[in-house]
Amino acid sequence: xxxxxxxxxxxxxxxxxxxxxxxxxxxxxxxxxxxxxxxxxxxxxxxxxxxxxxxxxxxxxxxxxxxxxxxxxxxxxxxxxxxxxxxxxxxxxxxxxxxxxxxxxxxxxxxxxxxxxxxxxxxxxxxxxxxxxxxxxxxxxxxxxxxxxxxxxxxxxxxxxxxxxxxxxxxxxxxxxxxxxxxxxxxxxxxxxxxx
Numbered sequence: 001x002x003x004x005x006x007x008x009x010x011x012x013x014x015x016x017x018x019x020x021x022x023x024x025x026x027x028x029x030x031x032x033x034x035x036x037x038x039x040x041x042x043x044x045x046x047x048x049x050x051x052x053x054x055x056x057x058x059x060x061x062x063x064x065x066x067x068x069x070x071x072x073x074x075x076x077x078x079x080x081x082x083x084x085x086x087x088x089x090x091x092x093x094x095x096x097x098x099x100x101x102x103x104x105x106x107x108x109x110x111x112x113x114x115x116x117x118x119x120x121x122x123x124x125x126x127x128x129x130x131x132x133x134x135x136x137x138x139x140x141x142x143x144x145x146x147x148x149x150x151x152x153x154x155x156x157x158x159x160x161x162x163x164x165x166x167x168x169x170x171x172x173x174x175x176x177x178x179x180x181x182x183x184x185x186x187x188x189x190x191x192x193x194x195x196x
Contacts, residue, residue: 054151055087055089059084059086060165061082061083061163062083062084063081063082063164063166064080064166064167065166065167065169067171072107076095076171077095079094079142080094087154088150090148091148092144097135097141098138099139099140100138104136105134107133107173108132109130110169111169111170114168117158121149121156122167123147123148123150129169145167
């Protein structure tokens with residue numbers, strides 16, 4: 001009787017451990033994203049406008065990078081190579097996407113900033129990332145992104161040496177493709193509703 005009770009207790013304990021591990025597996029990505037959004041870890045930019053911000057005399061350069069996953073028949077590029085502006089100033093930049101196929105094609109972009117340590121200071125107030133874009137055959141579309149860089153970046157000893165930030169976007173056919181490539185795990189958070 002005692003051996004049977006021990007076996008039952010051991011079995012229930014193992015089931016509880018396995019259930020807990022499965023639960024943690026499903027929670028890992030959302031928890032990682034929350035951690036990155038709060039800390040700026042992994043180059044995760046902050047989202048939204050500050051209620052009040054100052055504009056600094058210090059300047060920073062933001063370079064723009066664009067890539068397309070091989071499974072998506074699009075051309076995608078920034079309309080400007082870089083922009084230099086004062087810390088705290090709101091900026092708008094534009095990317096251009098074109099469907100090179102003879103079929104309507106949907107794409108979805110993920111993004112990141114480098115160096116990773118500046119993520120907490122880079123604030124996007126509007127962008128096209130994580131929202132499906134559908135382009136008709138040979139259609140071209142302009143895609144804006146609005147952002148600013150917190151002047152506190154100049155006061156942080158770990159980022160005081162940063163003079164250039166790169167904002168990178170990659171277009172995929174779907175979020176599943178982005179996840180399979182590993183890009184989704186390192187992507188910054190989205191602005192607006194997430195469409196799958």
